[in-house]
Amino acid sequence: MEVGRSLLSTPSPPSQPRNKLRNHISTSGTKISQVSSKVAPSAVGDFPRLVITQELRETYKEDKSKLATAIEKKLEKIRPLSEAKEGRYKQNLKDVESKLLYWLQPREFALTHGKAVQSIEKDELTTSISSNFSEKGAAVLSGDKINVESYKIKFSTKVPVVRSNRLIERRLKKRKATKILKHVKRDDEISNSSIRCCTLSKKVERCINSNDPLRFFAWGLEYRKFLSREEEKEVIINIQHLISLEEAKERFESHFNHEPTPMEWARTVGLSSQAFDSHLVLGKCSLEKIVTTNFRLVLHIAKQYLGNGIAIEDLVQEGNKGLVKSLRKFEISKGNRFKTYARWWVRQSIRKAIQENSRIIRLPPNVFDLLRRIKREKKLCVQEGCAPKLEEIARRVGIRTEKLGCLLWYGREPVSLNDRTFTWYCEDVTYQEITADQRIEQPDIAVFKLLMREHVRQCLNILTPRERTVIEHRFGILDRERKTLNEIGGMFGLSRERIRQIESRALQKLREIASREDLSAYAMFLN
Structure with a gap:
């Protein structure tokens, strides 16, 4: 019992600092083994001692599990940092390799643009690299002894090599595109109203003729909105x-x-x-x-x-x-x-x-x-x-064909003689210039009518003077004025019936002469 009390009264093992976690685990393990070795010989003689030692073991096991979980949490916090450092190291190593390749190329050939070739010594390159990297990366570089000669690219000095300009062209295009986008974004609010005005003016030009006198009225503000x-x-x-x-x-x-x-x-x-x-x-x-x-x-x-x-x-x-x-x-x-x-x-x-x-x-x-x-x-x-x-x-339409013809005749549009038209022999003439004068007879028709008049006068010579005078006044042969039977009777002092008898007798004589002289050929000229 006294041994158990002494064990209970013993202070707990001192806590170790954070930087010595592994030592703490080992020391705790040894202490537990020592206690167990001390308690074991006396456990046969006294049962309460075994109970106390068992409780001590459980308490130390709990302390050990808590310590293990704390260590795991600490390692989980440290692990991402180490992985990030390792990733940065790999990336830096790749950058070093690419820089070595870039700076070693001009030693073997010259550029076509005629610029001076710049060379960097191997020791200067390694010193610049070691200064830029972390301590871990510098140690690896110094330990591994990067063989600069292994990164040399063997180019033939006889064949001229021209570097491609596609990368430069793509970069220039990207720069132009970004500049245009920035300019558009910057001026978007300013030019928004002007763009709307331009589109509206284009719509107006398409919809309304510039010579239309109604264009100003149709597109005014007061003419666009309707009343509620x-x-x-x-x-x-x-x-x-x-x-x-x-x-x-x-x-x-x-x-x-x-x-x-x-x-x-x-x-x-x-x-x-x-x-x-x-x-x-x-x-x-x-x-x-x-x-x-x-x-x-x-x-x-x-x-x-x-x-x-x-x-x-x-x-x-x-x-x-x-x-x-x-x-x-x-x-x-x-x-x-x-x-x-x-x-x-x-x-x-x-x-x-x-x-x-x-x-x-x-x-x-x-x-x-x-x-x-x-x-x-x-x-x-x-x-x-x-x-x-x-x-x-x-x-x-629902009308007769004869009525349709009359309607089309009535519906003809009159044309001015001063209107211009086109013909096969002249490009630009007026209707007045190509329309014939109906009062002027054609030469052949005028000749035929003259011969007809002479022939008719010869036929009238077979009549008596009074019959001839009655026929001339009755049909207007002399002055083209036809007179009535009463007017002719007043001239001769005869009745109307007597003048009619004289006329009928004269016409009968002319019919007999016309059948002999064949005067029917002049019928086409009588109008």
């Missing part, structure tokens, strides 16, 4: 108030036969001068606003009717008239948008203007509609790949 439903409702109410004021003015003019003054106009509608002025100004501004915001709608519809003999400016003007007219008929309570309603009035106004003003000779509306249908059916026939025949077009 609430704004549209407010604007139309103001316009309808303006229309009611104008209607009151017209009633005043028709009743009093003179234009009213502003005071009379305001008194007619039952408003004060200030309220009247505000309603009038607000209505005019609203009218201008709705016309400008719907200008693109009118322009879009007007472009569909190009090529009908009216310029685009006139079509747009007529469309605006229809737009203003639709304001008088539009009802807000129906719940429709104004653009949907005004579209039909704009089309109707443009079509009416085309019917009335597109041709020099105005055609009735029904004839104009039939011609438009005929034109559409012709286009459909061409698109289907068949020749547009009159019978097929008449069947599609």
Whole structure:
């Protein structure tokens, strides 16, 4: 018992410093063996001693396991550092080898650019390497004795070697690319607005002709945005108030036969001068606003009717008239948008203007509609790949072929004589220069007519003087003025019936002579 108490009262073994971990393990092991050797002889005599020694062994085992775990943790912390040092050492060794290869190449040959070859001595190279590396790397270099001669590359001095410039070119390209990217990133915010302006201007140039007089109106800011439903409702109410004021003015003019003054106009509608002025100004501004915001709608519809003999400016003007007219008929309570309603009035106004003003000779509306249908059916026939025949077009339109011919005759476009055309013998002439004068007869026809007149005079010589005079006045042979039977009877003092008898007897004689003289050959010249 006393031995056990002495063992329990003995102090624990002193802790060793961290740098002597292995010695600590060995000493602890020896102490445990010594204790066990001391306790073992006396264990047979006394049982409590064995228990105490067993407890001491367990405590030392626990201390040993704790010490082992602490050592393993310490080694785990040290191991990455050693591996990193070893990796750096290998990398540095590779760099040394590459530098040796690079600096040993100029000793055997010269570069083609004519530059002086620089050489470095072996001892200078090794000293520079040893100064740059760690102590471990320097020790390895000094211990291994790197054989510099083994890294020499044997080049033949007879064959000139030219170094490739591809690496330099790739580097230059990369530098240029990085410079461009940096420049773009730097100027991106500055040039963003300018790029948008350029793209917008390109779109404008593609969509609108530079000679188009409507390009400034179509691309203004106030012409791009449409009105919302609430704004549209407010604007139309103001316009309808303006229309009611104008209607009151017209009633005043028709009743009093003179234009009213502003005071009379305001008194007619039952408003004060200030309220009247505000309603009038607000209505005019609203009218201008709705016309400008719907200008693109009118322009879009007007472009569909190009090529009908009216310029685009006139079509747009007529469309605006229809737009203003639709304001008088539009009802807000129906719940429709104004653009949907005004579209039909704009089309109707443009079509009416085309019917009335597109041709020099105005055609009735029904004839104009039939011609438009005929034109559409012709286009459909061409698109289907068949020749547009009159019978097929008449069947599609639903009219007779004779009526179709008359409509095509009526629908001919008149041409000015001053318009220029092209012929096979002259490139640029007017219709006046190539159109013959119908009043001038051809020489051969003029000769035949002269011979016919002489022959007819010879035939008239067989008649009596009174019969000859009656025939000449009756058919206008002398002065080309035909006279009636009463006028000829007044000249001779005879009755109308007597002159008719003289005429019939003279014609009978001429018929007998014509059969003998063969005067039927002159029938083609009688017109």
